[in-house]
Amino acid sequence: MSALPDATFSDRQNEVLQTALRLLVEGGEKALTTAALARTANCSKESIYKWFGDRDGLLASIVTYQASRVRVIDAAALPKTREQFAEALELFARDLLDVLLSESSLALNRLCVGTVRGDEPGVGAVLLDRGKRRIEDRARRLLEAGRSGGHIAFDDAGAAYRALYGLIIGDLHIRAMLGDGDAVSAISITDQARAAVAQFLTLYAPAGAGGSSQT
Template sequence: MSAHTIDPEFEDIAFTPRQEAVLEHALALLVGGGEKALTTAGLARTANCSKESLYKWFGDRDGLLAAVVAYQANKVHFPPESGATADAETFRTHLVAFATELLAVLFGETSLALNRLSIGQSNRDDNRLGRLLLVRGKHMISARARSLLEAGRHRGLIKFNDAEEAYQVLYGLAVRDVHIRLLLGDTPSEAERDLEAQARVAVDRFYRLFGA
């Protein structure tokens, strides 16, 4: 993105390599010390940049926190719908790639730490992190995934009546109970570490239900 305050809706945001490096430092501060540890002064010192740059890129502290969550969510990539639905094989490949990246983000230590931190604050009225994880994380990913599924339905590659229901089925088939187990401190099995294999199985089962 260009050096200006981030659009509040965070739609299709693109960070520069320098901004991504700064946000990785911000994630480390947030995971290591909670919201209180994520300050502009602390981030500027850790990331070796000026506070002026941080304000120019992300706005105030709330904007910085929102950018951190959006950056993490953006690690799940989505292809242009026209390219994703070029043919049946291409579309299926993109669904597997989406499910693989989704699992990589959800099962990664950073996302697990952010979710644990948010859950620990869930009884607070000012749980900004929890709201951001829902709006800028989960909801943003699900909205774009539904658009991808709708594009596939439009091309006659899959069939369903409700895009949200179809996405929830795909999500459940991919994630299963592994995410909650990891949040509770369980260690994934060797098979569960093969994220692409899990994604392929999930998509295969999804097609049994929604394949055209």
């Protein structure tokens, strides 16, 4: 199965973004400066500005890069059987768990949350726009294709996605954000993804397919 990319960065740009994430994990927000990134990634500050723009642009690119790691099967080439559709959902679920529970994503989320002031989202707006919403939009297209193929049934794609997301993540992300490493280490990502998808397919099974269709 082929997966849809969500970014058009070059290999070199990806390397620089990986370095930026490493700096963020190891030293926090203060460690992520243009000078430190240029030195550590062995590139010029001019190249960083050219590729990513200012600091907000760099953060937006980091979020986009992270979101691209959550693969979604191309809906146009969606497998025809329910079993193959389940495999596509499991791929999404495993990637989502891998990315959201990674040290780099947790550090990035903590940075974004720390910029929120009242009704002002700060850098959090970038995380919502370039991360969460892009992942959701792509996953919803997969769910729509699954409905078209008769594998699932729903009226509201947004509600179906939120149900899938909730079954996959539960409270794991917030617990990891708060430093509960035991919650993450205690799970098998493969088992968690498989169980979440099985529950979702039962919950949204078409009428007459043995599940409780959500319509």
